[in-house]
Amino acid sequence: MNxxxxxxxxxxxxxxNTQLNRATALVENLTEEQLQKEVAPGRxxxxxxxxxxxxxxxxxxxxxxxxxxxxPELEDTFIKHPDKSGLEKPSLKLLKQYWKELDTKLATNFGxxxxxxxxxxxxxxxxxxxxxxxxxxxxxxIITRTNHLTYHLGQLNLLK
Amino acid sequence: MNxxxxxxxxxxxxxxNTQLNRATALVENLTEEQLQKEVAPGRxxxxxxxxxxxxxxxxxxxxxxxxxxxxPELEDTFIKHPDKSGLEKPSLKLLKQYWKELDTKLATNFGxxxxxxxxxxxxxxxxxxxxxxxxxxxxxxIITRTNHLTYHLGQLNLLK
Numbered sequence: 001m002n003x004x005x006x007x008x009x010x011x012x013x014x015x016x017n018t019q020l021n022r023a024t025a026l027v028e029n030l031t032e033e034q035l036q037k038e039v040a041p042g043r044x045x046x047x048x049x050x051x052x053x054x055x056x057x058x059x060x061x062x063x064x065x066x067x068x069x070x071x072p073e074l075e076d077t078f079i080k081h082p083d084k085s086g087l088e089k090p091s092l093k094l095l096k097q098y099w100k101e102l103d104t105k106l107a108t109n110f111g112x113x114x115x116x117x118x119x120x121x122x123x124x125x126x127x128x129x130x131x132x133x134x135x136x137x138x139x140x141x142i143i144t145r146t147n148h149l150t151y152h153l154g155q156l157n158l159l160k
Numbered sequence: 161m162n163x164x165x166x167x168x169x170x171x172x173x174x175x176x177n178t179q180l181n182r183a184t185a186l187v188e189n190l191t192e193e194q195l196q197k198e199v200a201p202g203r204x205x206x207x208x209x210x211x212x213x214x215x216x217x218x219x220x221x222x223x224x225x226x227x228x229x230x231x232p233e234l235e236d237t238f239i240k241h242p243d244k245s246g247l248e249k250p251s252l253k254l255l256k257q258y259w260k261e262l263d264t265k266l267a268t269n270f271g272x273x274x275x276x277x278x279x280x281x282x283x284x285x286x287x288x289x290x291x292x293x294x295x296x297x298x299x300x301x302i303i304t305r306t307n308h309l310t311y312h313l314g315q316l317n318l319l320k
Contacts, residue, residue, distance in 0.1 A: 002294050003164075004163075004164050004165035004168060004275075004279055005164035005165075005168075007279065007294055007295050007297070008164060008165075008168035008299075010295050011295050011299065011300045011303055012303065014295070015303055015304060015307055019307065039200060039318065040199060040200040040201075040318040041200075041201075043318055115164075119164055119167065134162050134167055135167050135170050135171050135174070137167070139168075139171065140171045143171055143172065143175055143303075144175060146307065147175055147179065147306065147307060147310045150307045150310045150311045150314070151310045151311070151313060151314035152314055153311060153314070154310070154311035154312055154313070154314035154315045155314045155315060155318065158199065158200040158203055158315065158318075
């Protein structure tokens with residue numbers, strides 16, 4: 001594997017997998033009491049960030065043309081509204097179950113794409129715009145979502 | 161620009177620049193009082209994380225074959241030792257100056273590399289190993305350092 005296309009896909013997916021595995025282990029290992037706490041005084045709780053990450057990762061499915069969201073109802077609570085919105089949140093047990101289910105779904109679908117397909121357009125860019133902006137491809141979604149995940153991982157780690 | 165090599169370099173450098181600009185703006189805009197605070201109770205201070213990021217980014221220079229570190233003395237205080245080591249830290253004013261100087265140096269050097277050169281080996285992998293592991297290239301350093309930066313940016317943002 002020496003061509004830049006395959007190498008780039010490997011590099012990007014490696015970091016995605018590393019960060020996702022770290023986040024999964026953290027969410028698994030923190031106690032319910034730890035996850036109910038705010039990462040810093042007055043900021044988001046671990047539970048909110050867990051739900052937020054699930055909702056953001058779930059939205060990658062339609063964006064990458066991998067089917068519908070598994071948990072569309074999470075968007076309202078964990079993306080459109082802040083932590084202290086008063087909206088009811090799923091139990092932590094349920095969120096952990098969602099997390100695992102989504103991980104499996106994403107990994108299965110990611111594994112099916114060829115390097116060439118990763119460089120094809122994602123679903124929030126038009127064919128016309130993609131001609132002018134070919135960097136708006138599926139792989140770019142993984143790069144930006146990895147950084148989003150890492151950003152919140154830095155915060156979740158403060159709960160330890 | 162349609163070849164995967166150039167596209168990958170653009171995608172990776174775009175995210176690096178975005179995150180670095182966010183971090184730069186944050187460090188510039190936080191007051192000295194805010195930066196002296198811990199990001200969460202008992203955790204690293206903003207000043208320590210600022211120094212840590214400078215030290216880690218500075219180490220990219222030799223790693224990417226772009227010359228010696230500008231501030232080698234920072235490694236001991238901000239990488240080898242934790243925040244509360246008792247070691248004397250440079251003033252915040254000086255750290256902000258280092259940050260800018262390093263930003264300019266990195267940007268200048270990054271701008272000189274062709275897409276092809278980004279896929280060449282970095283300096284902590286041997287030529288022999290690089291044949292077997294061609295993903296250990298210069299661009300990969302940017303991917304991992306961007307995530308490192310983003311991780312701590314998530315924490316620094318808690319100081320706002």
